[in-house]
Amino acid sequence: MKVSPCLCTGLARIRGSPVARVESDGVRLTGVRLTGGTLVALDAQVVAPRLTANAGLLEPLGLKPAEVRMGSHVLGTQVEADRAGATGVPGVWAAGNVADIQAQVITAAAAGLAAGAAINADLAAEDARRAASARQPGSKARREGTEVAADPGGRPRAVAYNPIVSRQA
Numbered sequence: 001m002k003v004s005p006c007l008c009t010g011l012a013r014i015r016g017s018p019v020a021r022v023e024s025d026g027v028r029l030t031g032v033r034l035t036g037g038t039l040v041a042l043d044a045q046v047v048a049p050r051l052t053a054n055a056g057l058l059e060p061l062g063l064k065p066a067e068v069r070m071g072s073h074v075l076g077t078q079v080e081a082d083r084a085g086a087t088g089v090p091g092v093w094a095a096g097n098v099a100d101i102q103a104q105v106i107t108a109a110a111a112g113l114a115a116g117a118a119i120n121a122d123l124a125a126e127d128a129r130r131a132a133s134a135r136q137p138g139s140k141a142r143r144e145g146t147e148v149a150a151d152p153g154g155r156p157r158a159v160a161y162n163p164i165v166s167r168q169a
């Protein structure tokens, strides 16, 4: 075990022996007891928490939180997502602390709003893709009961989808 002052801060730097417990005189901090038995006297102690994403429900979908580092120090874990909250799994968005361990209430709420807008846009785009696909002659929708009216040039110009016919097919 070695205790040496940090050159930049003057704070004690302890190497080679983990802290076993925090010691106090019953009122205030007095120091930390190392596993080797040495007491290092302290006036104050700063503890860096590790922020772990509570993302167990996402793991069956293949989304595993990744480590967030500052230099070699692991700050915690988060699910990787883009600015709109889209994850690597299509159809899954993440917002707030699960995707950003540094988020505070206001940024977590803003991320939720951005993800909500992106989800809405994704659903609208999917609807548009399906509608465009149903307009194609020979499409599955047409075979299952969609009527396609063609203009004189043969291009479809209207689609009437009949779900009852579709179910009976």
Ligand SMILES: Cc1cc2nc3c(=O)[nH]c(=O)nc-3n(C[C@H](O)[C@H](O)[C@H](O)COP(=O)(O)OP(=O)(O)OC[C@H]3O[C@@H](n4cnc5c(N)ncnc54)[C@H](O)[C@@H]3O)c2cc1C
Binding pocket: 054, 057, 095, 096, 097, 098, 103, 104, 105, 106, 108
């Ligand atoms: C000690 C502490 C102090 C903080 N102080 C501040 C502050 O002063 N100002 C500030 O802006 N921010 C502060 N924050 C940060 C702030 O709390 C978070 O940024 C914010 O709560 C993130 O919101 P969230 O919706 O992403 O996550 P959360 O608020 O953690 O909400 C996630 C919710 O999902 C639920 N959940 C998780 N898994 C499941 C599941 N499988 N099924 C159903 N529900 C589930 C959880 O129970 C929880 O209710 C503080 C955080 C901590 C820990």
